[in-house]
Amino acid sequence: MTGRIQREIKQSTPIGSLEEEAYLNVQRTANALSDEIGDLLRAHQLTPPQYNVLRILRGAGERGLTASDIGERMITRDPDVTRLVDRLEKRGLVERWRCTEDRRVVWTRISPAGLEALQPLDAPLHELHVGQLAHLGEEKLRTLVALLEEARDRA
Numbered sequence: 001m002t003g004r005i006q007r008e009i010k011q012s013t014p015i016g017s018l019e020e021e022a023y024l025n026v027q028r029t030a031n032a033l034s035d036e037i038g039d040l041l042r043a044h045q046l047t048p049p050q051y052n053v054l055r056i057l058r059g060a061g062e063r064g065l066t067a068s069d070i071g072e073r074m075i076t077r078d079p080d081v082t083r084l085v086d087r088l089e090k091r092g093l094v095e096r097w098r099c100t101e102d103r104r105v106v107w108t109r110i111s112p113a114g115l116e117a118l119q120p121l122d123a124p125l126h127e128l129h130v131g132q133l134a135h136l137g138e139e140k141l142r143t144l145v146a147l148l149e150e151a152r153d154r155a
Helices: 004-008 018-042 048-060 067-073 081-090 112-154
Strands: 094-098 106-110
Touching (some): 004 018, 018 112, 048 081, 048 106, 048 112, 067 081, 067 106, 081 094
């Protein structure tokens, strides 16, 4: 008997292990959930990494963060946070300035335009998350969160 993931990816040979099957399911599920979010963000002229940076900077407040701080907080790692922030700055969604004590340090904060860009996304993204996962129920969702955190701790 073949598993569902094996059928979905049209793999004719058996999956090597239960661990590999679980990994493939996590990847496939993350991709499916991310695609819907990407579609919503695209309608607002944002990519998922750009949204992630704006969300991080909104949470950081007026003080802002350095590029390395932003990189550490990203949901999906981006190897070139500086270039990502450059594009957001060109659109007026973030502001940057050099630290007066150490000119090598550049601070970034969300601009009023960036806050305006995020505001109309809050409710639709919440509704999308609810639509994607609420059917699992609270107990299964808490278990899922705990299992994913446990797996990530070992990664």
